[in-house]
Amino acid sequence: MSKKKDTEVEVVDTATGVAINVGKKTIAEINEENGQFIVRISGKEVAVSRTFEDALEEAIKAYNLSV
Numbered sequence: 001m002s003k004k005k006d007t008e009v010e011v012v013d014t015a016t017g018v019a020i021n022v023g024k025k026t027i028a029e030i031n032e033e034n035g036q037f038i039v040r041i042s043g044k045e046v047a048v049s050r051t052f053e054d055a056l057e058e059a060i061k062a063y064n065l066s067v
Contacts, residue, residue: 018030020060027041028046028063029041041059046062047062
């Protein structure tokens with residue numbers, strides 16, 4: 001049976017919002033603009049959410065699909 005390795009996701013404050021890191025790699029950035037949260041991956045806007053929690057979920061989903 002194979003062992004699953006836990007993945008640690010770190011949320012770091014930045015000057016413009018937050019960065020979502022997995023290990024040493026930044027997988028997404030979330031910025032608040034006009035009351036909405038914008039999720040950017042590699043500089044591209046991938047989602048817009050009304051709450052931070054939804055934006056964080058979208059960022060993690062996008063990362064999982066790209067792996």
